[in-house]
Amino acid sequence: MKRSTSLRVDPSHTPTDRQTELARIVHSTVHSTPVWDLHTHLYPTGFGSPVPTVSDSVDPQGLSLWGIDELLTYHYLVAEVYRVVPATRLPYEQFWRMSKSEQADHIWKNLFVDRTPLSEACRGVLTTLSLLGLDPNERNLDNHRKWFAEQSLDSHIDRVMDTARVSRITMTNAVFDDNERERWLATPSAGADARFEAVLRFDPLLRDWHSAGPKLREWGYEVDQDLDDKTIGExxxxxxxxxxxxxxxxxxxxxxxxxxxxxxxxxxPGSTVFREAVLPTLAEAGLPMAMMIGSRLQVNPSLKDGGDTVENSDVASVVQLCSDFPDNRFLCTMLARENQHELAVAARKFGNLMVFGCWWFLNNPSLVEEITRMRLELLGTTFVPQHSDARVLDQLIYKWDHSRSIIAKVLADKYADVEATGRRVSETDIQRDVQHLLHGAFADFLTP
Structure with a gap:
């Protein structure tokens, strides 16, 4: 049978009517489909309210961050403003002595008023304001502050989730952080919010056993530094x-x-704890292990949270874990652009590896597009294209608005490539694929 070429894409750069229609359907579907955000640093209302103080390490003001001053003083913008007003003009220690509102005023003036806010972090603030119904042309920061001051946290969570079309928020709950751990102990119901799911994070167990061990002993677990059988059991x-x-x-x-x-x-110590304690426990519980690899901490400690950088990581270690522990499931994201191709190829070899998101320094439109395109070409829809990593509630809005636009653009191109072979793509096909990318791939991976 002679192969038809009637649906071949026009080699010119002018889209055909069918390509335009495909793009319209894809963009509409991607922007309207609810997403399960699998990794954030956000908290429900119970963590944002004052609680009985168990110790001086608990912040009585809470962990839930939201509002214009938190958006503007996020560490992305703190680092960026020091590109404009260097430490020779504003010493770091002077900046950190400022109040939150004074820091926000400084960043607003230097990045949004005196300059065009071209960076992704700056554009994100404008997108957030605009989609909340505020005027991004407003130069008076106090007018934005007034609007946020009129909101309640609980209703604002609903508003932000609805605007971002996020159906569920996954927290990151660091048990070795005194502020967080003692909140769970003081108010066990604090995390009981149907909009949020909890994730147990325990970096020191794998990164610094010599400090984690004494903490566990302090909390009533009979462990020794030499990692004997009793210690592994504890x-x-x-x-x-x-x-x-x-x-x-x-x-x-x-x-x-x-x-x-x-x-x-x-x-x-880290590998021993990982191999003999962590992974067997998670296999028994039927829970995945998420690894975020590639951040080198505090190369400029004066910037505090903004002082970390990126370096290449070792994908071979991920491959070894997937091979040695076939009964465990691994979620993995890496910070360096240079690791992305090797990591995607690794996921082709191991069904217990789920690649997710464009993390931190990769969450820039040009890189998100490149990485999403490469993953679709290697993995089809068997990955999670994005997570927000939001630490400020309102960041959900811009991170998902910007990411959806890029995901839709890449998907539209890929569907056009499919149709160029003569295979028709239906609207039902698109809806199924998008739902899988934004929700189903992660939900399915959680199931043993």
């Missing part, structure tokens, strides 16, 4: 206790670029 008990307390849907750790795992012969 670490497992600790993990089971906190998974249950939080009702965690997965566990997570952020790992440095230097992270290496080389199998059973690797007797380093």
């Amino acid at each position: 670490i497992r008990r600790f993990l089971r206790d906190w998974i249950g307390r939080m009702n965690a849907i997965y566990c997570a750790v952020s790992l440095p670029p230097s992270f290496r795992y080389r199998g059973a012969e690797d007797r380093s």
Whole structure:
């Protein structure tokens, strides 16, 4: 049978009527489909309200960040403003002595008033204001502050989720952070909000056993530094206790670029805890392990949270873990652009590896497009294209608005490529694929 070429894409750069129609359907579907945001640093109302102070380490003001001053003083913009007003003119220690509103005023003036806000972090603030119904041309910051001051946190969470079309928010709950841990202990119901899911994060267990061990002993777990059988059993008990307390849907750790795992012969404390305590406990519980790899911390400590940088990481360690632990499931994102192709290829080889998101320094439109296009070409729809990593509630709005536009653009191109072969793509096909990318791939991966 002679092959038809009637649906071949016009080699010119002018879109055909069918390509235009495909793009319209894809953009409409991507922007209207609810997303399950699988990784944020956001908290429900119970964490944003004052609680009985268990110790001086608990912040009585709460952990839920929202509003214009929090948007403007986010560490992305703190680092950016020091490109404009260097430390020789405004010493770091002077900036950190300012009130939150004074810091926001400084950033607003130098990045939004005196200059065109071209960076992605700046554009994100404008997108957020606009989609909340505020005027992005307004130069008087106090007018924006007035609007946010009139909102209540609980209703604002609903408004932001509705505007961003986020159906569920996944928290990151760091058990070794005194402020957070003691909130769970003081107010166990604080995390009981149907809009939010909990994730148990325990970086020091794998990154710094010499400091984590004494903490566990302080909390009533009989551990020794030498990681004997009793200690491994107590670490497992600790993990089971906190998974249950939080009702965690997965566990997570952020790992440095230097992270290496080389199998059973690797007797380093972190690898031993990972291999003998963490992964068996998660396999037993049926929970995935999320690894965020590639942040080198505090190369400029004067910037505080903005002082971290990026380096290449070791994908071979991820491959080794997936191979050695076939009964475990691994979510993985890496920070360096240079790691993305190798990581996607690794996911082709292991069904227990789910690549997700464009994290932190990768969350820029040009890189999101490049990475999403490459992943679709290698993995089809078997990955999670984005997560917000939001630390300020309102960031959900711009991060998902910007990401959806890019995801839609890439998908429209890929559907046009499919139709160029003669295969017709229906609107039902598009709806199914988009729902899978924005919700189903992650939801399915959570199921053992």
